Structures are given as structure tokens and as C-alpha cells.
Amino acid sequence: MQRRDILKLGLGMAAVAWAGGAGRTWAAASGGSVAAGADTLDAAAWNAARQWTRTAFGRIAHVERGGGPAALFLHGFPLNGFQWRGALERLSAHRRCIAPDMLGLGYTEVAEGQGVTPADQVRMLADLLDRLGVENVDLVANDSGGAVAQLFAVAHPARVRSLLLTNCDAEIDCPPPALKPVIDLAREGRFVSEWLAPWQADHALARSPQGLGGMTFTHPHNPSDEAIDMYLRPLVDNAARTHAYAIGLDSNVLAGVEAALKQGRYPTRILWGTGDDIFSKASPDYLAGVFGDSRGVRRIDGAKLFWPEEFPDLVAEEARRLWGV
Template sequence: MTKAGVPAAVKPSSSSLYVRQVGRGVPVVFVHGTPSSSFEFRHVMDALAGDHRCLAPDHLGFGQSPKPPDADYRVVAHQRRFGETLDRLDLEPAIFVLHDFGTAIALPWMLAHPRRVRGVLLCNTFLWPAQGPLRWLFGFYSTAFGRWLYRVGNLSAKYLLPSAWGTAKPLDPELHAQYLAPFADRDSRYATAALPGELVGATLAEMEPQSSALGQWPVRAVWGMSDPFLGSRELDRWRQILPGLVVDTVALAGHFVAEEAPETVQRAVRALSARPNVEIQPH
């Protein structure tokens, strides 16, 4: 069986997305954020592959997808490309594992196709603009100088990623190098440089009221509690939005909980796939 680390993939053209695929069975769609890719889900995908069809697109500008310098890397463009990719994959009702920007990117397609969603797993994710000190920080990174830091210094993958890591699974130099590899030079970093502005822009503010719509499906969360960016306050916010949300917390995991605590994530996916699929009526 092909391992998710060496995937059977849908290879991209100049503007289409690379899709990591492994396994057969109940479909599971993994949606990454920044500065990451489908790579972060490989251990969870391998653990599920015996009875799940696991698919994880790399957004344009990330992972093994193309990184054109003149592309639109705003969230709305990622949403469109993600939707076009899923439309080509002929999915049965799927479980969606949403990390970081993944909720904002996947939700429009999910709301447009409610019957093709079987369940949702939230992993250190958000659907609202940055607030407090983080709003100031990412506002600075969205300036011309901030974008220059992202591109020239590889600020996101080189510095912010390790700062968001917990202690459940150490980020050793070899593993960090694998996360750095897709952003090898400044011309491969346009996508990471574009997203800080999205954290303080209008798109997330406009989407925030849609967050409660996730409650129409079975939904769970796995949360790394040592995440300095999306910690207990953001988890509490999800609990208020989605009463009865079932949460598995991982005290020592940071932002990249699928990498840091893959066993917990794959158990949560299995809990969702064990439920009977209930057809959702479109609104």
C-alpha cells in the first residue's frame, strides 16, 4: 500500500493543486493552513488508510503545488481553487479535517455541498480575524516591509513554525528541514507572505457569522493546548459557537497537532466515521 509520505498523487498543472492520496474507504479530506502542506497529515493518513480514502490538497504556493509569483494568494482565491479541486475528485460524503486557515478555505465548498460532508474535525483553527496583540503583529507583517521579511527571511516557516510547536513531539532539525523545503527561496514564498494580511482583512470578518453553520454536521475538535497563537481562548470560542462540541485536548502539543499528536487525531476521525451518515438537507 502506498504510504502517505510517498503518496499516490494527483499531480498539478501550472495552476492546479497537488493532492496527496492514500487508502480506500470512507473519504477524509485534510485541509492545511500556513506555513504547512499535506505533509503534516502523513502519519494520520497512513494510520487511516486501511479503511479510509485520505485526500490532502496542497494549496497553491504550498507543498508540492506550483508557486507562481503572480498568482492570487488571498483566501478567496484559495477557496475557489480548493472547490474546483474537490469537484474533480468525485467524493462520496467525506469527513473534513480542518487546520489553521483550513476552515476558512474549505467552508464555502462545504456549505454549497452539505450532503457531501459527513463530519468535521477542527484542529487548532479559526474563522475570525486576529485580535489583540496578534492583530497588531500580523498587521505589521502585512505591510510591504513585513511581506519582505516573509519572503527574504522565510519568517513563517523558519521562525514562526518552531515558535508554535509544543513539546509532545520535538521539532528536530531534520523534521524542520522538511517543513522548510517547499520554501527554498524567496520566489517560493509569495503565498506565505500574502496570508498575514488576510488575518486583519475583511474576508474573515465577513465569514465569522458562518462559523455556527458547522453545527449542522457531526463535529469534534482535537486541540493542542500549547499553541501560542490559537490556544485555550480560541477553543473556548468554538465551544460557545458549537454547544456540545466534543473536544480532545493535548496538553503538550502546539499548533501542528496532526504532526505532534497523530494518534489522537486519527482516533477522532474514526469516531466520526463510525457514526451513521445522516443526509443533510440543503437550506
């Protein structure tokens, strides 16, 4: 694997910087803790809050916060719902915030023989919402979760009140070329052993330009030690499932969705980090022009692919504006 290819892919995640007071409130209520002097949520609080809901697709892991109308937060690859911890704390006063782990990622337990493609994710989410008694949602999504959000909006337009998309797939860039090395390694059964396992074992490597940090995170000190473990441990422990998720991204799952998205009447806002080298620079303007009720694009100067985890205040600001609260 060429170093250039690894840098271009730049899979990763980051520790969130967010309001210390709010974090301590959640940690205390959930049985977790925040380190003295720190302003980052302890992973123990997220683990303590995790629930599982049994569906036809498996036992779906999710964390909820708040009440009222529901908002559904969809993460990307190779992350899980922990990506949205800062946003949930900031928005829980306005919504019943639900952050599930996708099939094949995180702590969701996939049923035997169940597929984990984006289309499978859409069906799973609809089933999960039914079992949680949720009729419709405000969707917030990043990376491959953004592709799932668009497919969900096409399949269930009446269940979408609004859509907030951050850097993610678009019909003109799905999958992005930078993902090809990962898909190829996954097909050979080598992605976990050659990439994820070394990153989990060596946190400094995970934070290096050749690791999870690299060109996909705005701050070079990310991801934190606990974030590395939260994201990578379940993927390393179940390599076959992880490879299946990556292989499921090896086609343009958004082919042909443009016409249906144009018919959508849910307000849609695009937030795009300009430092992202994974997805096409043309995608934000394309996406803003596709949706029937587009609210335009906001660009975040220099921010990289997984910026929503690093800047939850910005996510919350834009979500509240879109939701009118």
C-alpha cells in the same frame, strides 16, 4: 524584530512519531524508505506518492491513501500536506484520505495571476474534488486550514459530512495578533529572506526557541531535518508566492460566518492544544458553541499549535469516533 514577537509567532512544524510497522508498509509500496530503527515516515515515501491534478487554479499537489468515502485534510502556514502523513496512514483503512497542498504553499503549482486567499482556496478545493470525482468529504483541518474549512462548510454545506477542527482561526480571532509581524514582513518582501531562508539554512536555528520550533511545538527536538526541507524549500524558492499567501491572511476572512455555521448539520468536533500561544484561549469554547451539531471540545494538555503532526494517534482516534468507524 523583537525576540518576543518571534516567539509569539512561533511558526513551525514537527516530525511525526507514529507506528513504525505501518510506516514501513507505506514506504515500501511508495518507493520510499524508513531508516533502520526509526519510527518516522521517510519524506521519500511522501514525495513518491505525490500526484498533481490540473485545475483552473493550477496544478494541485496532493497525496492520497486508502479508499471509500473521502476525507480531506487541510494544513496550515507554512506547512503542506506532509503535516498529515501520520494521520493518513492510520485512517486509510476507513477513508480515501486526500491531503492537498494549498495554493501558495508546498508543491502546488499556482496558475499565472491566480490569487491565494482563503476564498481562493475554497474555490480551488471544490474544483479539485470535482475533478477527483468526490461528492462530499469529512474535513480535518489545522491552523489557517481551519479557516478554509469553515469557509468551505459555509459555501458547500452539502459537501461536508463531518468537521474535525484543531487549533485554528475563529471569527473572534482571525487573524490572530501574533501573525501581524509575518504579514508586515511579507508586505515588505522580507519574510522569506529574514525568517524562512535562515531557518532552512540552519536546522539548529529552526529548532530553537527563535525558530520554527519555539513555542508552537510540543517537543523541542522538532522539526526534523527532512521536515524542515520538505516545508521550507518550496517557500524559499518562490518567495513572491509565499508572501502573497501571508498577505492574504490580513483580514478577518471569517467575519459574518457564525449564522451559517449554526445552520450546519454536519457533526463537528474541536480538538485544542492548551499550550498554543498563537490562537486565543477563548476560541475552542466559542467554536464548540457555533456549530449546529457540535460534539464538544477535547483539550490536549500542553500541546502546541502544530500538535496534529506530533500526535497522529489522537487525531485518528477522534476522527474514527466522529465518523462512527
